[in-house]
Amino acid sequence: MFNNIKKDFPIFLNIPDLVYLDSAATSQKPQQVIDSVTKFYSKENANIARGLYKIAEDATMNYEQVRSKVQKFVNAKSSNEIIFTQNTTSSLNAVMRGWGENFVKKHDKIVTTVMEHHSNFVPWQFLAKRKQANLVVVDVDDDGQIDLGDFEKKVKDSKIVTLSTVSNVLGVINNVNKLCDIAHEQGAICVVDGAQSVPSMPTDVQKINCDFLAFSGHKMLAPFGIGILYGKEELLEKSDPFVYGSQMIRKVTQKENEWNDLPYKFEPGTPDISAVIGLGKAVDYLSVLGMDNIHKHEQMLIGYLLKQFSELDGLNVLGPENSKQRGGLVSFSLDKIHSHDVAAMLAEDNICVRSGHHCAMPIHERFGLAATTRASVYVYNQKEDIDKLINSLKQVQKVFS
Amino acid sequence: MDDIYQEFIIELYKNPMNFGRMAKPDYHAEVHNSTCGDRIELSLKMKSGIIVDVKFAGSGCAISQASSSLFTEYLKGKTLDQLKKIDKQEVLALLKIDLSKNPSRMKCALLPLDALKKSIK
Numbered sequence: 180m181f182n183n184i185k186k187d188f189p190i191f192l193n194i195p196d197l198v199y200l201d202s203a204a205t206s207q208k209p210q211q212v213i214d215s216v217t218k219f220y221s222k223e224n225a226n227i228a229r230g231l232y233k234i235a236e237d238a239t240m241n242y243e244q245v246r247s248k249v250q251k252f253v254n255a256k257s258s259n260e261i262i263f264t265q266n267t268t269s270s271l272n273a274v275m276r277g278w279g280e281n282f283v284k285k286h287d288k289i290v291t292t293v294m295e296h297h298s299n300f301v302p303w304q305f306l307a308k309r310k311q312a313n314l315v316v317v318d319v320d321d322d323g324q325i326d327l328g329d330f331e332k333k334v335k336d337s338k339i340v341t342l343s344t345v346s347n348v349l350g351v352i353n354n355v356n357k358l359c360d361i362a363h364e365q366g367a368i369c370v371v372d373g374a375q376s377v378p379s380m381p382t383d384v385q386k387i388n389c390d391f392l393a394f395s396g397h398k399m400l401a402p403f404g405i406g407i408l409y410g411k412e413e414l415l416e417k418s419d420p421f422v423y424g425s426q427m428i429r430k431v432t433q434k435e436n437e438w439n440d441l442p443y444k445f446e447p448g449t450p451d452i453s454a455v456i457g458l459g460k461a462v463d464y465l466s467v468l469g470m471d472n473i474h475k476h477e478q479m480l481i482g483y484l485l486k487q488f489s490e491l492d493g494l495n496v497l498g499p500e501n502s503k504q505r506g507g508l509v510s511f512s513l514d515k516i517h518s519h520d521v522a523a524m525l526a527e528d529n530i531c532v533r534s535g536h537h538c539a540m541p542i543h544e545r546f547g548l549a550a551t552t553r554a555s556v557y558v559y560n561q562k563e564d565i566d567k568l569i570n571s572l573k574q575v576q577k578v579f580s
Numbered sequence: 581m582d583d584i585y586q587e588f589i590i591e592l593y594k595n596p597m598n599f600g601r602m603a604k605p606d607y608h609a610e611v612h613n614s615t616c617g618d619r620i621e622l623s624l625k626m627k628s629g630i631i632v633d634v635k636f637a638g639s640g641c642a643i644s645q646a647s648s649s650l651f652t653e654y655l656k657g658k659t660l661d662q663l664k665k666i667d668k669q670e671v672l673a674l675l676k677i678d679l680s681k682n683p684s685r686m687k688c689a690l691l692p693l694d695a696l697k698k699s700i701k
Contacts, residue, residue, distance in 0.1 A: 517618075517639075517640060517641040517642065518641075519618070519640075519641035519643075519688065520585070520593075520641045520642045520643075523584065523585075523641070523643075523682075523685060524585060527583065527584075535617055536617050540617075543617070549617040549618075549619070549639055550617040578585055578590060579590060579593075579594075579642075
């Protein structure tokens with residue numbers, strides 16, 4: 180599948196021997212997206228929601244069209260439920276500030292999991308400390324799956340449950356539909372970090388029935404600087420803005436003010452309009468490929484990778500062995516070789532992987548590891564990329580043997 | 581792939597010099613490299629104004645481990661004033677590899693220097 184895609188990505192033309200296996204950090208960008216940004220700046224550049232001249236009206240219209248595209252992409256009920264932020268981190272912080280600040284009280288329980296990225300961990304840790312609430316962390320089993328018994332026990336009487344669809348370290352796909360249901364039965368709201376899932380598989384916020392969903396543009400072929408927060412309209416209405424000024428206000432007198440309507444209430448200041456335009460093109464591009472196909476493609480590649488990994492001595496994989504339970508990434512360690520050395524040696528062969536704790540120290544601590552190496556795939560990768568990785572890993576082991 | 585990973589670096593990684601801790605060090609500090617999770621603990625023993633023993637412990641990549649081995653050896657026999665004057669270039673010269681285009685690896689190489697600075701602060 181997707182055999183002809185690489186040619187759409189100019190980075191692979193400019194660096195022909197690049198083996199890019201770090202899409203979980205950020206995706207490469209297709210020419211179509213890059214062109215849309217250039218076109219905006221060359222032919223359409225104007226601020227939105229203000230000017231009455233043609234290019235300003237066009238910019239506003241195009242910006243809002245992308246909001247509708249994103250709405251359809253995640254199947255939200257209304258485009259008012261789509262807030263443009265800067266990235267997943269700022270989206271999650273927005274929930275913490277906007278909703279958490281209003282509704283979390285002393286002794287309330289906030290539930291997260293040990294596999295979360297720091298962006299879906301630290302904001303809650305901070306909120307809990309500030310409000311004298313309790314942050315409770317759900318464990319995983321040795322296979323990296325959420326411990327359902329532990330989850331059910333810990334979500335009892337909780338206020339917020341926050342978890343990722345796909346862990347950026349374990350690669351495991353969590354059954355967020357079911358977990359959100361359990362959270363709702365307890366009267367909690369459910370916040371989902373979709374940074375690793377939205378770019379790679381179909382997302383239906385109504386099916387998940389999550390209350391908030393955060394994800395980033397740059398991991399799904401779009402430019403940097405654009406993040407998305409989906410929130411149920413009712414909850415967004417109840418949330419307060421936390422960055423003030425500009426577009427988020429409807430009326431200001433010398434004594435008081437009135438918040439603007441959704442979604443503008445949460446979009447203060449001039450946004451990165453070019454990035455939003457690029458996001459629209461990225462959504463188009465992904466929709467043509469088909470999110471189901473992308474998911475299948477990634478699982479095929481990860482299955483291929485795991486099979487080859489199983490034949491390497493001294494290589495340990497984190498997370499489920501079955502690629503059907505995984506998104507498009509695998510973290511691993513090599514016996515007696517530090518992940519930093521693995522990544523650096525692979526880099527000398529032009530193979531891009533990530534090493535370290537991937538902004539998820541609690542899960543590394545859980546498995547007693549200081550750091551791991553992570554390989555991740557996306558639409559432009561093919562089996563030959565995996566083959567090159569395996570060959571170079573064998574070389575690394577040889578040098579250190 | 582052997583520009584950085586020369587044989588002596590790998591050798592020092594497998595068999596580090598001055599690895600360990602010491603009871604009652606005169607100077608001691610622990611530093612972390614948050615990007616890769618490396619951790620180095622440096623202990624120094626002083627007698628009559630000069631460093632008589634240096635040990636390092638912790639875990640890290642081949643570069644930080646090799647650098648720590650060479651660095652601890654380098655510190656022996658120096659006075660406190662001399663320790664205070666040690667700069668980056670001296671540490672990189674010990675390693676004899678060019679890291680000028682690898683800012684992230686530079687951090688690994690300089691981790692023992694960070695530990696030294698922290699310990700004598």
